[in-house]
Amino acid sequence: xxxxxxxxxxxxxxxxxxxxxxxxxxxxxxxxxxxxxxxxxxxxxxxxxxxxxxxxxxxxxxxxxxxxxxxxxxxxxxxxxxxxxxxxxxxxxxxxxxxxxxxxxxxxxxxxxxxxxxxxxxxxxxxxxxxxxxxxxxxxxxxxxxxxxxxxxxxxxxxxxxxxxxxx
Numbered sequence: 572x573x574x575x576x577x578x579x580x581x582x583x584x585x586x587x588x589x590x591x592x593x594x595x596x597x598x599x600x601x602x603x604x605x606x607x608x609x610x611x612x613x614x615x616x617x618x619x620x621x622x623x624x625x626x627x628x629x630x631x632x633x634x635x636x637x638x639x640x641x642x643x644x645x646x647x648x649x650x651x652x653x654x655x656x657x658x659x660x661x662x663x664x665x666x667x668x669x670x671x672x673x674x675x676x677x678x679x680x681x682x683x684x685x686x687x688x689x690x691x692x693x694x695x696x697x698x699x700x701x702x703x704x705x706x707x708x709x710x711x712x713x714x715x716x717x718x719x720x721x722x723x724x725x726x727x728x729x730x731x732x733x734x735x736x737x738x739x
Contacts, residue, residue: 599624607631607651620644645699646682653685656693663699708736
């Protein structure tokens with residue numbers, strides 16, 4: 572009883588907003604998330620549509636900034652050495668529920684995949700089905716609604732390629 576009261580999904584979300592950084596990773600792992608070594612998750616994280624957090628997988632040496640929102644109806648896979656700025660939103664599903672629009676936009680869910688060495692600036696929205704390839708750079712305030720190629724800088728609403736980065 573105590574465990575479910577304290578660690579139920581909505582209660583976990585409430586605690587994740589107010590507890591210390593070191594406690595955030597502990598609670599996420601208890602609820603099923605996979606988090607690699609030397610990763611940092613700052614306060615204010617919100618996990619939505621999840622009875623457990625097993626659809627969140629974060630690699631090694633990652634940084635998740637303050638107040639990020641993760642819709643976990645489907646997997647959010649984050650590679651190694653990824654920096655995610657503050658107040659980013661990750662949406663893995665579309666569901667119009669009882670709206671007449673559901674006829675035109677049927678419910679669907681797709682994972683979000685972020686490969687290694689990616690930088691995502693503040694206030695971005697990443698939509699379902701997106702794959703961000705290695706060493707991509709996402710400018711702040713971008714809406715990512717399609718895949719991003721390796722060694723590319725993108726920005727805007729919706730995001731467009733700004734330029735290529737020379738590979739290291």
